[in-house]
Amino acid sequence: MQTIKTRISRIFDIDYPVIQGGMIWCSGWELASSVSNSGGLGLIGSGSMTPEILKIHIQKAKKATNKPFGVNIPLIYSRSAENLKVILDEKVKIVFTSAGNPDKWTKRLKDEGIKVVHVIANSSFAVKAEKAGADAIVAEGFEAGGHNGREETTTFSLIPAIKQAVSIPVIAAGGIGTGRGILAALALGAEGVQLGSVFAASKESSAHINFKKEIIRAGEGDTRLTLKKLIPVRLLKNNFYTEINAAIQEGRSTKEILEILGSGRARKGMFEGNVDEGELEIGQISSLINKIRPVDEIMKELIFDFYEAGNELKRTLHDLKTNK
Amino acid sequence: MQTIKTRISRIFDIDYPVIQGGMIWCSGWELASSVSNSGGLGLIGSGSMTPEILKIHIQKAKKATNKPFGVNIPLIYSRSAENLKVILDEKVKIVFTSAGNPDKWTKRLKDEGIKVVHVIANSSFAVKAEKAGADAIVAEGFEAGGHNGREETTTFSLIPAIKQAVSIPVIAAGGIGTGRGILAALALGAEGVQLGSVFAASKESSAHINFKKEIIRAGEGDTRLTLKKLIPVRLLKNNFYTEINAAIQEGRSTKEILEILGSGRARKGMFEGNVDEGELEIGQISSLINKIRPVDEIMKELIFDFYEAGNELKRTLHDLKTNK
Numbered sequence: 179m180q181t182i183k184t185r186i187s188r189i190f191d192i193d194y195p196v197i198q199g200g201m202i203w204c205s206g207w208e209l210a211s212s213v214s215n216s217g218g219l220g221l222i223g224s225g226s227m228t229p230e231i232l233k234i235h236i237q238k239a240k241k242a243t244n245k246p247f248g249v250n251i252p253l254i255y256s257r258s259a260e261n262l263k264v265i266l267d268e269k270v271k272i273v274f275t276s277a278g279n280p281d282k283w284t285k286r287l288k289d290e291g292i293k294v295v296h297v298i299a300n301s302s303f304a305v306k307a308e309k310a311g312a313d314a315i316v317a318e319g320f321e322a323g324g325h326n327g328r329e330e331t332t333t334f335s336l337i338p339a340i341k342q343a344v345s346i347p348v349i350a351a352g353g354i355g356t357g358r359g360i361l362a363a364l365a366l367g368a369e370g371v372q373l374g375s376v377f378a379a380s381k382e383s384s385a386h387i388n389f390k391k392e393i394i395r396a397g398e399g400d401t402r403l404t405l406k407k408l409i410p411v412r413l414l415k416n417n418f419y420t421e422i423n424a425a426i427q428e429g430r431s432t433k434e435i436l437e438i439l440g441s442g443r444a445r446k447g448m449f450e451g452n453v454d455e456g457e458l459e460i461g462q463i464s465s466l467i468n469k470i471r472p473v474d475e476i477m478k479e480l481i482f483d484f485y486e487a488g489n490e491l492k493r494t495l496h497d498l499k500t501n502k
Numbered sequence: 503m504q505t506i507k508t509r510i511s512r513i514f515d516i517d518y519p520v521i522q523g524g525m526i527w528c529s530g531w532e533l534a535s536s537v538s539n540s541g542g543l544g545l546i547g548s549g550s551m552t553p554e555i556l557k558i559h560i561q562k563a564k565k566a567t568n569k570p571f572g573v574n575i576p577l578i579y580s581r582s583a584e585n586l587k588v589i590l591d592e593k594v595k596i597v598f599t600s601a602g603n604p605d606k607w608t609k610r611l612k613d614e615g616i617k618v619v620h621v622i623a624n625s626s627f628a629v630k631a632e633k634a635g636a637d638a639i640v641a642e643g644f645e646a647g648g649h650n651g652r653e654e655t656t657t658f659s660l661i662p663a664i665k666q667a668v669s670i671p672v673i674a675a676g677g678i679g680t681g682r683g684i685l686a687a688l689a690l691g692a693e694g695v696q697l698g699s700v701f702a703a704s705k706e707s708s709a710h711i712n713f714k715k716e717i718i719r720a721g722e723g724d725t726r727l728t729l730k731k732l733i734p735v736r737l738l739k740n741n742f743y744t745e746i747n748a749a750i751q752e753g754r755s756t757k758e759i760l761e762i763l764g765s766g767r768a769r770k771g772m773f774e775g776n777v778d779e780g781e782l783e784i785g786q787i788s789s790l791i792n793k794i795r796p797v798d799e800i801m802k803e804l805i806f807d808f809y810e811a812g813n814e815l816k817r818t819l820h821d822l823k824t825n826k
Contacts, residue, residue, distance in 0.1 A: 184818065300722050320644065321656040329723030332645040332656040334677030334686070335786040339722060342790075353658030362658070362689040365815050366682050398624050398663060399653030429753045462659040466666075488819045491689055494508065495812045 180485065181217075185347040186370030189293060189313055190246050190272060193217035194481060195370030196360065197316075197349060200250020200274055201324065202226035202459070203448035204378040204385040207235040209473065211242035212382040216477035221274055225252040226445065229260040236268045246272060248293075252325075253278025266290060274316065277325055284310035297351070299327025299336070301343035308344045315344065316372050319352030323374050323461035326403055326410045337366040355463035357483025361491065375461040376480075381472045386451030389458060392416075396464040408432065414458035418443060504809065505541075509671040510694030513617060513637055514570050514596060517541035518805060519694030520684065521640075521673060524574020524598055525648065526550035526783070527772035528702040528709040531559040533797065535566035536706040540801035545598055549576040550769065553584040560592045570596060572617075576649075577602025590614060598640065601649055608634035621675070623651025623660070625667035632668045639668065640696050643676030647698050647785035650727055650734045658690070665691040679787035681807025685815065699785040700804075705796045710775030713782060716740075720788040732756060738782035742767060 181187065186195035198205060198213040200223035210220030222239060224232045232249070239247050249270050251258055254277045262283060265273060273287050276297035287294045288311050296307035297316040307315050317340040319333030320326060331339070333352040340348050350368035354360060355376045363371045378385055379393040392414055403412045404423055413419050425435050447456020505511065510519035522529060522537040524547035534544030546563060548556045556573070563571050573594050575582055578601045586607060589597060597611050600621035611618045612635050620631035621640040631639050641664040643657030644650060655663070657676040664672050674692035678684060679700045687695045702709055703717040716738055727736045728747055737743050749759050771780020 182818065319656065319658065321659050330726070331722055331786055331789075332643065332658065332677055334643065334657045334683065335645050335789065336722075338680050338682055338790060353656055356662050358662055358690050359658065361815075362686040364818060365686040365689045365811060367811070398655055398660075402654070427753060429751060462655055465655075465659065466662055487689060487691070488815075491685075491812075492816060492819060494506065494688060495816060 180481065182481075182484070184364070184369035186314060186349060189347070190219050190248075192219050192246060194477070195349070196477070196480060197221065197274075197370060197372040198377045199351065199372045199374035200224070200248075200276075201374050201378055202444055204383045205250075206384040207238035207242060209377060209380065209382045209384065210235075210247050211239045212380075212473035213377065213477070214239075214243045214245040214247040216474050217245075217481075218477060219272070220247045221250045221272075222247070223250050224258075224261045224265075225250070225255060226449070227261065229257065229264045232261050233264050233268065236264065236270060240268075248272030248274055250274040250276060252276050253282055276316075280307040280310040280312055284312055295349065298340075299331065300329050301339050304340045304344045304348075308346050312346060314347045314349055314370070315340070316349040316351050317368070318372075319350075320403065321412075321462040322352030323378075323401065323412045323464070324459040326412055328406070328410055330403070330410075333363070334366070337363065337368050341367040352461065353463050355461075355466050357480050357485070358487040359463075360480060360484045361487045365491075373480075375464045376467060376476060377473065378460060379464070379467050379470055380476055381470055385448050388451035388453045389448050389456075390470050392453050392458060393460055393464045393467055394470065396460065396467075398465045401460055401462050401464060405435075408435065411457075411459060412461060414460050414464070416447075416456075416458060417454040418447065418457055504805065506805075506808070508688070508693035510638060510673060513671070514543050514572075516543050516570060518801070519673070520801065520804060521545065521598075521694060521696040522701045523675065523696045523698035524548070524572075524600075525698055525702055526768055528707045529574075530708040531562035531566060533701060533704065533706045533708065534559075534571050535563045536704075536797035537701065537801070538563075538567045538569040538571040540798050541569075541805075542801060543596070544571045545574045545596075546571070547574050548582075548585045548589075549574070549579060550773070551585065553581065553588045556585050557588050557592065560588065560594060564592075572596030572598055574598040574600060574621075576600050577606055589616075600640075604631040604634040604636055608636055619673065622664075623655065624653050625663050628664045628668045628672075632670050636670060638671045638673055638694070639664070640673045640675050641692070642696075643674075644727065645736075645786040646676030647702075647725070647736045647788070648783035650736055652730070652734055654727065654734075657687070661687065661690040661692050676785065677787050679785075679790050681804050681809070682811040683787075684804060684808045685811045689815075697804075699788045700791060700800060701797065702784060703788070703791050703794055704800055705794055709772050712775035712777045713772050713780075714794050716777050716782060717784055717788045717791055718794065720784065720791075722789045725784055725786055725788060729759075732759065735781075735783060736785060738784050738788070740771075740780075740782060741778040742771065742781055
């Protein structure tokens with residue numbers, strides 16, 4: 179079997195340094211265990227789960243795979259402390275923390291023997307995560323779906339900056355959805371990749387079929403980073419986006435915008451399938467996704483294309499070496 | 503000598519498929535000829551030149567290099583027709599057109615035996631350029647400095663999309679400023695790269711020293727895409743940017759914003775060195791530039807780093823092949 183060996187694949191003991199991002203309403207036990215069974219690292223996205231639901235998902239994932247899997251936990255949510263307790267009780271071995279300060283829990287998790295990765299979007303938080311003891315970081319570019327950094331730094335500009343800032347391995351995220359993308363991320367100096375959109379649209383994703391169809395339909399320019407003053411998030415353009423965007427353009431107050439946002443909009447769109455009124459978090463690379471496919475097929479194609487692109491690049495590099 | 507052979511280096515008969523973007527107020531004959539003399543392709547940026555000035559720059563470039571060089575001509579400017587005449591009179595062999603419809607002049611230029619490249623930011627214009635007969639296209643991502651696409655597609659998401667859309671070679675632009683960046687662009691399927699910011703800050707750039715110092719000083723998040731409704735442009739944050747941005751946030755009319763913009767702001771900032779009141783067009787990768795250096799040194803480092811990163815990647819790819 180062909181594997182891709184980097185520090186990331188070694189840390190997690192996986193065949194390919196391909197991580198499925200932990201996404202609200204999309205990545206339950208079924209998606210996470212499928213990705214792990216295909217040689218990558220699946221993550222349960224706990225951001226949209228109550229502690230009771232999270233417990234069930236972890237237990238089901240354990241039954242569905244013998245391979246390593248993890249849980250993503252966004253630090254901003256009020257119930258994240260309760261979810262952390264579930265993670266510790268269930269002896270999950272890999273935790274990705276995001277949307278918050280890596281000082282919060284890294285040491286505590288490391289003391290339990292857990293591998294910890296923190297998601298960042300700038301060098302200063304990368305350094306913070308390294309100091310806090312994280313095993314690796316996910317560096318997420320502007321093109322990524324969902325919550326995003328305020329600096330708007332894209333993957334192409336971000337990875338070299340993060341590589342300069344830290345020595346722990348870097349996982350590139352944002353704009354990656356093909357084998358060529360994985361190769362390019364490694365070329366930039368990343369040692370792994372985190373893919374969200376591609377897996378959100380997979381058969382095993384728990385996203386509503388209507389949302390998956392919208393991902394398939396999306397073309398260039400169909401996502402936008404919005405709510406930049408509140409908490410930047412990349413969304414698929416729909417009625418909900420248009421309404422929010424109009425309020426921002428009109429210079430409405432934060433209070434008014436929060437009222438328009440209401441609550442439960444992400445659930446409504448991504449899980450219940452109301453694609454007009456709900457919030458649809460997805461990355462730019464959705465424009466290249468044109469079919470709902472099983473995870474196994476997606477992973478095989480990613481690795482095959484990575485290998486093909488790698489051989490093509492090797493030929494260019496070979497020419498370079500012999501053209502002296 | 504080590505060269506990098508792709509269709510782009512063959513089309514232009516250059517050692518490295520590294521193109522110096524034609525930039526207003528930065529890329530005169532001195533910068534363009536230096537890049538060409540170092541094995542890349544230098545472009546005179548005619549956007550900020552009168553026909554008389556452009557003629558002088560072309561003539562000086564001819565004296566300064568025996569290597570191929572070209573001229574970039576933004577199609578939106580009123581004097582572009584006059585500048586085109588100068589280009590034809592002076593028998594320039596390579597023309598990059600940007601900011602407009604490739605149907606406008608591609609055929610006419612091709613009929614004169616000129617190599618034509620068109621700059622685009624989405625697939626539909628890439629297809630248009632190919633149909634019009636362009637030899638190649640520059641695909642420019644959201645992270646690039648200066649004028650930019652409305653879709654906000656980043657280099658990582660854009661290159662694979664453009665590769666799917668056309669079969670003429672693709673030159674990646676936006677976020678590239680290191681040898682690793684060049685390697686990543688080739689990994690994504692590009693056959694060349696266009697670099698702007700790195701050369702804008704070079705010794706041979708005609709930018710004012712104050713502007714060069716601001717490029718060196720710039721950190722992550724210090725540039726922003728603005729004027730999205732008028733004509734999107736990526737600027738370094740300064741007083742001018744803050745003023746424009748405040749007007750946009752307040753929901754002011756296009757007329758009012760145009761009044762604040764005034765005229766000659768780019769000249770004021772980039773050429774005259776008034777870095778507070780002038781417009782400073784630069785890319786995100788400016789955060790990685792930390793020294794004003796001669797072009798020859800920049801090119802040598804780019805190629806050296808490309809080669810180093812290529813060897814590192816080859817080792818990962820080698821492992822992949824033998825780990826069966």
